[in-house]
Amino acid sequence: MSEMTCAVWYGVNDLRVERRPLPEPRGREVLVRVAACGVCGTDLHLVDGSIPLYQPPRVLGxxxxxxxxxxxxxxxxxPLGARVAIDPSLPCGACFFCREAQPYRCPNRTPAIGGFGEYLAVPEQTAYPLPDGLPLEHGALAEPLSCCLHALELAAPRAGETIAIVGAGTIGLLLLQLARRSGAALVAVSEPDAERRELALRLGADLTIDPGTEDPRERLLAATEGIGVDYAFEAVGAAATAACAISLPRRGGTVVLVGVAPADAEIVLRPYELFERELTLRASFIRAFEFRRAVALLPRLEVEPLLGARFPLPEIHAAFAAAGSRRGVKTLVTP
Ligand SMILES: [Zn+2]
Ligand SMILES: [Zn+2]
Structure with missing residues (x-):
């Protein structure tokens, strides 16, 4: 076999299923046969042209x-036959950020992406062996989980503190599970979709809020004796949800923006309010060194309820439509 099927992104809303030569692993590369690849909000934004992270043509995933x-x-x-999750970028090792031990800020990262293809060759440093017995499909959540670990550790909540999560997609529901296990006294989730709210409760949320009918800030003030939560995480990637998250923490509290918003999204910040609340505003960019621990944690989390529909590669357009319509939580492409 010398060819494989893959979905090539050619530009705005232009995704084509093609046959391409099977890549040959060179140097320290390994050839991975992809079992599952999640469709991320970032992929939707890339394909609709609202974020400029990569340039087409390219196989995403x-x-x-x-x-x-x-x-x-x-x-x-x-080793040959290893079941692995792939950390999708490799830092250059030689720039300012790499030499400051901040490789995830490296501007010269080599992307190790291409999960929307049957095979891809990646540097072996990006391949993390999965725990025995972990279904390969669960391994597809190692990457989003590593982003969640990074975000949570930027905030570093203490046990007994209170946490709000805006959005119950994959990121929100993974953050919820991490927050629950980190000893939070209260984990609240704001999410407009009733099924996702229900899932959040099943996965350990103390309370859920429907932002379509309730004011998240009012609900959380009521739940915290009028003080506000210690931390709020934005896990959607939109202006309105970022503004919502910023409104939630108490005086001296912290907001962490985790979702990837369209590049032209804007919010209004009132400096007086930031001053009065002495708010810490943090943004979380992918991950630093959390990937190994994310892989180790996967068997301890409830991953199966997060997995939605599976689509073979030729149905990639349907997979993107399903992810865009927020059916299920994490849509998978299974080449
Ligand atoms: Zn992603
Ligand atoms: Zn670098």
Whole structure:
């Protein structure tokens, strides 16, 4: 076999299923047969042209897990047959940020993406072996989970504190599980979709809020004796939800923006309000060194309820439509 099927992104709303040559692993690369790749909000934004993270043409897909089926001549850390999740970017190692031990801020990262294809060759450093017995599909959530770990650790809540999460998609529901396990006294989730609110309750939320009919700030003030929550996480990637998250923390509280908003989204900030509340406003960009721990944590979390419909590669358009319409939580492409 010398060819494979993949979905190539050519530009705004132009995604084509094509046959391409099977990549050959070179140097320290490994060839991975993709078992599952999540469709992320970032993919939707890339394809509709609202964020400029990558340039087309390119095979997208950065939340992937699969099996190592061939090794480059210099690969030595990952055995043939290993079941792995892929950290989708490799820092350059030589820039200011890499040399400051902040490789995730590296502007010269080599993307190791391409999960919307049957196979991809990636540097072996990006392949993380999955725990025995973990379904490969669950491995596709290692990447979003690593982003959640990073966001939570930026805020570093203490046990007994209160946390609000705006949005119950994959990121929100993973953050919820991490917050629950970190000992939060209250975890509240704001989400307009009734099914997702129900899921949030099942996964451990103390209370859920329907922002369509209730004011999240009022609900959370009532739940915290008029004080406000200690931390609020924005897990949607939109202007309105960012503004909502910023309104929630108490005086001296912290907001963490996790969702990836369209590049032209804007919100109004009132400096007086930031001053009066002495608010800490943080943004969380992908991950630093959390990927290994995300993989180790996966068997401890409830992943199955987060998985929505599975689509084979030729149905990638349907997969994107399902992810865009927020049916299920995490839509998977299973090449
Ligand atoms: Zn993602
Ligand atoms: Zn670098």
């Amino acid at each position: 950065h939340e992937m897990a699969g099996t190592v089926v061939a090794l480059g001549p210099e690969a030595r850390s990952t």
